[in-house]
Amino acid sequence: MIRLKEEEFTDIVKYMRQEYGINLEKKRVLIECRMTRVLERYGLDSFSGYLDMLHRDRSGEMAGEMVNRLTTNYTYFYRExxxxxxxxxxxxxxxxxxxxxxxxxxxxxxxxxxxxxxxxxxxxxxxxxxxxxxxxxxxxxxxxxxxxxxxxxxxxxxxxxxxxxxxxxxxxxxxxxxxxxxxxxxxxxxxxxxxxxxxxxxxxxxxxxxxxxxxxxxxxxxxxxxxxxxxxxxxxxxxxxxxxxxxxxxxxxxxxxxxxxxxxxxxxxxx
Ligand SMILES: C[S@@+](CC[C@H](N)C(=O)[O-])C[C@H]1O[C@@H](n2cnc3c(N)ncnc32)[C@H](O)[C@@H]1O
Structure with missing residues (x-):
């Protein structure tokens, strides 16, 4: 699993909060678990490289992919x-x-x-x-x-x-x-x-x-x-x-x- 350095973690938390309102302050391990495969697919071994690409990506595709990985989609029929x-x-x-x-x-x-x-x-x-x-x-x-x-x-x-x-x-x-x-x-x-x-x-x-x-x-x-x-x-x-x-x-x-x-x-x- 690729580990998050402190400033990388802060950057992702800030990004997800500013763009989507989602608070990941207590979700460090979740981010590492869910994003490692994405980073590997890009041939990256650190979150810094990924974040550079994310901030430069104007297509919105990388942001969309991160949202797919980091949102909690738990739901079921006839809930509540x-x-x-x-x-x-x-x-x-x-x-x-x-x-x-x-x-x-x-x-x-x-x-x-x-x-x-x-x-x-x-x-x-x-x-x-x-x-x-x-x-x-x-x-x-x-x-x-x-x-x-x-x-x-x-x-x-x-x-x-x-x-x-x-x-x-x-x-x-x-x-x-x-x-x-x-x-x-x-x-x-x-x-x-x-x-x-x-x-x-x-x-x-x-x-x-x-x-x-x-x-x-x-x-x-x-x-x-x-x-x-x-x-x-x-x-x-x-x-x-x-x-x-x-x-x-x-x-x-x-x-x-x-x-x-x-x-x-x-x-x-x-x-
Ligand atoms: C836990 S699910 C709840 C699903 C359903 N409403 C229910 O109660 O079973 C939360 C959903 O909110 C979506 N979500 C989170 N932040 C969002 C945002 N900024 N804009 C739109 N949808 C968002 C997530 O992608 C996720 O699918």
């Missing part, structure tokens, strides 16, 4: 089920009462390999089934890791991942399996659009979302990046819209103008 139940019981009915077009815009920010946005797609289908409702949605699913997004677009997962889903959902939405892997139903994909996007960018004025899921992303950020992210998410929410964060990511009244409505769920005032 409380949110998906709450969506069906309270959030969707409330929004559909107030959104005249009946079309909901949803942003899955930090979608990783796609399990979260496909679970959401299943929830929307279940909602339509149970209520005979015409609820329609457009889901924008974004992440900074190009590699995670490629997996998400394919929508093919190890069969072990099926275990997290209710059995009838497996039957309805997880069709094709070759014994080792399964693919999510094509129908689940039609309302999802994937895009590589850095959450350190400000919100786009042309976009407003009725629901934003940004779960288990800000736990990896430092304080100032987290504040920046919260502002972006608030700006991107439509009036009356809901923000869902990870259950381990409490927002304080000081940090947000949004009102807490359920555990790890916040709403923007409608007025």
């Amino acid at each position: 089920p409380d949110h998906f139940d709450r969506l069906q019981d309270a959030i969707l009915p409330d929004l559909l009462e107030h959104v005249p077009s009946g079309v909901l815009d949803i942003w899955c920010a930090g979608c990783s390999t796609g399990e979260e946005c496909y679970t959401l797609s299943m929830v929307l289908k279940e909602y339509r089934r149970s209520r005979n409702d015409a609820c329609r949605a457009r889901i924008l699913a974004t992440d900074i890791s190009g590699e995670a997004l490629e997996k998400a677009k394919k929508g093919v997962y190890p069969v072990k991942e099926l275990e997290g889903l209710p059995p009838e959902w497996r039957r309805r939405y997880c069709g094709k399996t070759d014994g080792r892997t399964f693919g999510v139903e094509e129908d689940l994909k039609t309302c999802v659009r994937f895009q590589r996007r850095n959450l350190m960018e400000p919100a786009r004025a042309s976009e407003k979302f009725h629901i934003i899921l940004c779960r288990n992303v800000m736990i990896y950020f430092d304080k100032s990046s987290r504040e920046r992210l919260i502002t972006t998410l608030e700006d991107a929410l439509d009036k009356g819209g809901y923000l869902l964060i990870g259950h381990a990511e409490l927002l304080t009244a000081k940090e947000t103008r949004l009102e807490p409505v359920y555990p790890a769920v916040y709403r923007k005032k409608r007025e």
Whole structure:
């Protein structure tokens, strides 16, 4: 394994924080483990040589490769089920009462390999089934890791991942399996659009979302990046819209103008 010298470690930590908000201050060994093979592929035996190349690379390819290696993409289907139940019981009915077009815009920010946005797609289908409702949605699913997004677009997962889903959902939405892997139903994909996007960018004025899921992303950020992210998410929410964060990511009244409505769920005032 190629070891990091102190100034090389500081340089990588600074770069990842400035560019992507990710705090790697306590991840020295993780960086060494995950990056050694990348350095070897470039024929390098030190991080200094790699960092010189990275800072000179204008294509963005080396940065993209480092992000693929250093982000934590851990996710699974139906993670934090409380949110998906709450969506069906309270959030969707409330929004559909107030959104005249009946079309909901949803942003899955930090979608990783796609399990979260496909679970959401299943929830929307279940909602339509149970209520005979015409609820329609457009889901924008974004992440900074190009590699995670490629997996998400394919929508093919190890069969072990099926275990997290209710059995009838497996039957309805997880069709094709070759014994080792399964693919999510094509129908689940039609309302999802994937895009590589850095959450350190400000919100786009042309976009407003009725629901934003940004779960288990800000736990990896430092304080100032987290504040920046919260502002972006608030700006991107439509009036009356809901923000869902990870259950381990409490927002304080000081940090947000949004009102807490359920555990790890916040709403923007409608007025
Ligand atoms: C632990 S996963 C969470 C996935 C999913 N939201 C969930 O809760 O299961 C965190 C994701 O955030 C993404 N991420 C981290 N920093 C980001 C940034 N600056 N912009 C966009 N995505 C980022 C990572 O690439 C990773 O896929």
